[in-house]
Amino acid sequence: MIATLEQCAPGVYFSGTMNAPSIAIVGATGAVGVEILRVLERRNFPVGSLKLLASARSAGQTLEFKGKAYKVEELKAASFKGVDIAFFSAGAGRSREFAPAARAAGAIVIDNSSAFRMDPKVPLVVPEVNAQDLARHDGLIANPNCSAAVLAVAVWPIHLAAGIRKIVVSTYQAASGAGAQAMQELEDQVRDHAAGKEITRKVFPHQIAFNLFSHDTKVAENGYNEEENKVIEEMRKMFHMPHLAVVPTCIRVPVLRAHSESITLELDKPLSPEEARGILALAPGVKLVDDPVRNHFPMPLEASGDLDVHVGRIRRDLSNPNGLVLFVAGDQLLKGAAWNAVQIAEELAKPKAMAAE
Numbered sequence: 001m002i003a004t005l006e007q008c009a010p011g012v013y014f015s016g017t018m019n020a021p022s023i024a025i026v027g028a029t030g031a032v033g034v035e036i037l038r039v040l041e042r043r044n045f046p047v048g049s050l051k052l053l054a055s056a057r058s059a060g061q062t063l064e065f066k067g068k069a070y071k072v073e074e075l076k077a078a079s080f081k082g083v084d085i086a087f088f089s090a091g092a093g094r095s096r097e098f099a100p101a102a103r104a105a106g107a108i109v110i111d112n113s114s115a116f117r118m119d120p121k122v123p124l125v126v127p128e129v130n131a132q133d134l135a136r137h138d139g140l141i142a143n144p145n146c147s148a149a150v151l152a153v154a155v156w157p158i159h160l161a162a163g164i165r166k167i168v169v170s171t172y173q174a175a176s177g178a179g180a181q182a183m184q185e186l187e188d189q190v191r192d193h194a195a196g197k198e199i200t201r202k203v204f205p206h207q208i209a210f211n212l213f214s215h216d217t218k219v220a221e222n223g224y225n226e227e228e229n230k231v232i233e234e235m236r237k238m239f240h241m242p243h244l245a246v247v248p249t250c251i252r253v254p255v256l257r258a259h260s261e262s263i264t265l266e267l268d269k270p271l272s273p274e275e276a277r278g279i280l281a282l283a284p285g286v287k288l289v290d291d292p293v294r295n296h297f298p299m300p301l302e303a304s305g306d307l308d309v310h311v312g313r314i315r316r317d318l319s320n321p322n323g324l325v326l327f328v329a330g331d332q333l334l335k336g337a338a339w340n341a342v343q344i345a346e347e348l349a350k351p352k353a354m355a356a357e
Contacts, residue, residue: 027090146336163268
C-alpha cells in the first residue's frame with residue numbers, strides 16, 4: 001500500500017517508492033468516472049487494484065479496464081478499506097458524505113465536485129499552475145471547476161511572463177459540463193428537430209439544440225451566476241491572488257464536448273502576440289493552434305479527446321497597450337475533470353526529496 005501522510009516525513013506526500021496503488025472511483029458510471037478509467041489506462045497509470053463505486057441503481061454493471069471486466073459496487077462508507085487513492089466524481093453531496101470515510105480509511109481523496117474547493121485547508125490544484133500546493137494536502141485535494149481549469153492552463157504562462165491584472169472571459173460551455181444525460185439530450189433534440197418531432201427537455205431549462213443560453217445555475221446577489229462566481233473565486237485561489245480582477249460570462253452552447261473561452265487580459269507590462277506565441281508554444285499542457293493564414297484556431301471539435309488545452313487567436317487588445325486577447329478550447333471531461341484528477345495522482349506518485357530528519 002502507498003504510504004499515507006502519517007507514514008511520510010513532514011511536508012512529504014508519497015515517497016515515490018511505493019508499489020502500484022489501490023484505486024477507487026466514486027461515480028464510476030458517470031461521464032467523468034468513465035473518463036477517469038480511460039485516462040488511467042491511456043496513461044498506463046500503475047493500478048494495483050481497482051474498485052468501481054456508484055449508487056445502488058448502478059451496482060452490478062460492469063466496466064472494462066485493461067481488458068478486464070470490473071463489476072460496479074454500491075458506494076458505502078466501508079468501501080474504502082485498503083484504498084490508497086479515491087477519485088470522487090459523484091457530486092458535492094456524495095463527496096461531503098463519503099470523503100470523510102475514505103480519508104479515515106487511509107485513502108487520499110481527489111475530488112471533482114465543488115464541495116471542498118474553497119475550503120482554505122484544501123489545496124485546489126491544476127498541476128501546470130500550482131502543483132506545489134499539493135505539499136500541504138491532508139488527505140483531500142480539490143479539482144477545480146472545468147472552466148477555471150481550462151482558463152488557468154491557458155493564461156498562467158502569460159502571467160509568469162508579464163503579470164495579469166485583470167481577466168475578462170466569456171465561456172462557451174459544452175453539454176458535457178452537465179454530464180452524460182445532458183449530452184444525450186443534445187443529441188436527442190437534434191434528431192427530433194431533423195425528424196420534425198416536438199423537442200422535449202429534461203436536463204436543461206431551455207432547448208440546447210440550435211440555441212445558447214446563460215449558464216443554468218442560480219444568479220447570486222452580485223449579478224453573477226454560480227458558475228461565474230466559481231471561476232472568480234477559484235482563479236484567485238489557484239493563482240494565490242485574492243484580489244485578482246476576473247469578469248466572467250458563462251454561456252451554455254450546443255456543443256457535445258469541450259469548452260471554449262474568449263479571453264482578454266490586462267497585463268502589468270506589454271507583451272506582443274509574437275512573444276506570447278513563443279511562450280505558449282513551450283508551455284506545459286498547452287497546444288498552440290494559431291494559424292491566421294488558414295484561419296485555423298482552437299475549436300472544440302479538435303480539442304475533444306486531447307489532454308492539452310488548445311490556445312490561439314492571439315492578438316493585441318487595440319484598446320489597451322498592456323492588453324492581450326486569445327481564444328482557447330479544452331476538453332471539459334479531460335483537462336476540466338478526469339485528466340486533471342489523474343494528473344494530480346501522477347504528481348503525488350513522483351519521487352520527492354524527503355524532509356531533513
